[in-house]
Amino acid sequence: MSLLIDLQNITKVYRSGESEFHALKGISFQLFRGEMLAIVGASGSGKSTMMNIMGFLDHCSTGNYFFSGHNVSRLTDKELAVTRNQKIGFVFQSFFLLPRLNALQNVMLPLFYREEPEALARNKALAILKKVGMEKLIDHRPNQLSGGQQQRVAIARALVGEPDVIFADEPTGSLDSKTGEEVMKLFLHLNQEEGRTIVIVTHDKGVSHLCQRVVALKDGLIVCD
Amino acid sequence: MPACCCIKRWANRMRLINHVQEGLANLLSSKLRSILALLGILVGTASVVAMVLGGELVTNEALKQFKTLGTDLLAVSVNDSDQGSTSGMLNNLTLPDIYALQTIDRSIVEAAPYAQLYNSSQFNGHELNTSILGVTESFAHLVHLGLASGRFISTLDGYEFFCVIGAKVNSQIKRLTYLDAVGQQIQVGKNIFTIVGIAKPWPENSFVYADIDSTVMVPILTSTSLSKYAAINNIILRLTPDANIEQVQTNITNYINQHVADKRLFFRSAKELIAHMSAQSQIFTVFLGLIGSISLLVGGIGVMNIMLVSVVERRREIGIRLAVGAKRSDIWALFLIEAVMLSLIGGTCGVTLGVIVAYIMAVCWHWEFTLFFMPPLVGFTVSVAVGIFFGYYPAYKASQLDPIEALRSE
Structure with missing residues (x-):
């Protein structure tokens, strides 16, 4: 298995006025392609900050971040956006679909920012929606879909750009246990059958048990791997 | 930097059409507010066009008598010294x-x-x-x-x-x-x-x-x-x-x-009189145009206000777009295009209304109505410029949002 993410002594400090808050106090961690990883920890333990840095939403304060061999710790905003668009797929707790767009348009959004021709983007989005079992509801808007259906569309949006890794932040947090299980089954399928690398941030034991590797954070440090 | 990126991108027509479609959908989703912003630009443009066009018509009316006489006349008055x-x-x-x-x-x-x-x-x-x-x-x-x-x-x-x-x-x-x-x-x-x-x-x-x-x-x-x-x-x-x-x-x-x-002579040449009158009415027209511009300015501030509210309301959306890989310039273009579309639509309606008002003035005061090319063009250009000027800051503000902060906001 090849190394995908290599964090070397990453710290993150938030400053507001005089006070400083050390969200991450020196994280060293490696993620290999094809892994399915759960990051667990209490709220405020730094797990979301870690995901944001790995997902190119945020810069780290010190330390080095290598993504498939390249040092990406000091990218500009624009480079971060391009990397996010091409290498990363996000799934969020409350789905974060654009309410004015239908399911198909939501899935096409990352390809729109990649400037792919519309017809090609459409075909790709349709194929992915079929894979997550949403092909019959492509013209529905998010408010016409159930929570589980919305999360499937969000997963399709994360997958459509063929990313190297998918980050899921509490993907089952807003779902009832049955639909939550279905969503987890989908993630397991994507990992086991298609070999996709998946990182799930959660505090749900039932979710982390399904993952082959669990990393626990406490007060900005990895306490268990 | 974002401007140069966007112009390059706008060469891609498909993309511009997408942006425009999206902007239109966003404007339609808050109709009342869009209409109010539009109204400000509309009234402003209409007043600029009506005032400038009205000024031109008055000038035209004043010069008409000279034009029938011809411009090559010279009048001499002879007085005893x-x-x-x-x-x-x-x-x-x-x-x-x-x-x-x-x-x-x-x-x-x-x-x-x-x-x-x-x-x-x-x-x-x-x-x-x-x-x-x-x-x-x-x-x-x-x-x-x-x-x-x-x-x-x-x-x-x-x-x-x-x-x-x-x-x-x-x-x-x-x-x-x-x-x-x-x-x-x-x-x-x-x-x-x-x-x-x-x-x-x-x-x-x-x-x-x-x-x-x-x-x-x-x-x-x-x-x-x-x-x-x-x-x-x-x-x-x-x-x-x-x-x-x-x-x-x-x-x-x-x-x-x-x-x-030994006589004292007074000369009046038609050319000089016309030049003098033209110069005077030019000042008059510019002055009227400035008065009209004040209302356009107020309209522009309205657009800015509404765009700023829109940016705050759509922080979550901006966050989502950034998360799926939108560049700052994409967000900037998204909001600027909405502002420009508001003023473009308002400007078009305003030019029409302004010409109608000028026409009604001409009928009431028995001026000869001529549709001069300049005033509508000026009104239209200025209204779009106002949209860009007052849309720039809200769009810039939107583009500078931090993706994490934006995603976190309700």
Whole structure:
């Protein structure tokens, strides 16, 4: 298995006025392609900050971040956006679909920012929606879909750009246990059958048990791997 | 930086169409607010267009009278100079002086002297409200005075007692007789004049100091014999189009002072008058445009206000777009296009409304309506510029949002 993410002594400090808050106090961690990883920890333990840095939403304060061999710790905003668009797929707790767009348009959004021709983007989005079992509801808007259906569309949006890794932040947090299980089954399928690398941030034991590797954070440090 | 990126991107038409479609959908999703912002731009643009177009129409109206006369006229008023006043009428200009004057400068094509008198006149014993104008044959031609019937004064009339009456004099006479005025007689002082022609109505203008419609025009030689105060003290000259007006004025002054008497001359050239009036009305129009711009400015602030509210409300959306890989320039373009579309639609409606308002003004005040190309173009351009100017800051603010912060906001 090849190394995908290599964090070397990453710290993150938030400053507001005089006070400083050390969200991450020196994280060293490696993620290999094809892994399915759960990051667990209490709220405020730094797990979301870690995901944001790995997902190119945020810069780290010190330390080095290598993504498939390249040092990406000091990218500009624009480079971060391009990397996010091409290498990363996000799934969020409350789905974060654009309410004015239908399911198909939501899935096409990352390809729109990649400037792919519309017809090609459409075909790709349709194929992915079929894979997550949403092909019959492509013209529905998010408010016409159930929570589980919305999360499937969000997963399709994360997958459509063929990313190297998918980050899921509490993907089952807003779902009832049955639909939550279905969503987890989908993630397991994507990992086991298609070999996709998946990182799930959660505090749900039932979710982390399904993952082959669990990393626990406490007060900005990895306490268990 | 974002601007340059976006222009490059806008070359991709498909993308621009997508942006525009999306912008339109966003504007439609909060209709009332969009309409209010649009209304501000609409009223602002309409007032700019209506004011500037109205100003142009007034100018046009004022210049119209000159345009019918032609721009190559020069009017000369001859006054006695203060020192020479004792010499009196002996030194007045005579018709031969005028003929000689025509030959002193190659630029002078034609000269029409006229003498003005204020003798009373009667028709069938009824007092007429007129003045007397002594004219030559060339007068009608020079000031573009048409004839309704009969003939104009001729050089051959010499000292004869023939007259041509203005349009208003004709209507005064019509009230007193059923007969055609031509062939009838008018009494001026102790002299009886036979009417030989009736002039068409003539628009008054400040170039000729006489209300021709209310005058009785008689041969100039006859007029000088009517009163001891009668004198040829006005000359209208037609010059060649390339004439050097200042040179002509100097030549005329020198000639009259050397060959006739010490006179004080006042010149008015149509070209200068028109230039002067144009310059004045230009200032007037610019001033009106500025007043209109103030309301456009208020409209622009409205757009900015609404875009800022929109940015705050759509923080979550901005966060999502950033998370799936939108660049800051994409967010910037998204909001700027919405602002520009607001002002574009408002501007288009405003130009239409402004032209309609100007048209209504023209109808009410009996101006001739011409749809000038400039005012609508200016209104449209300025409204779009206002959209870009006032949309820039909210769009910039949106593009600078932190993705994590934006995603976290409710």
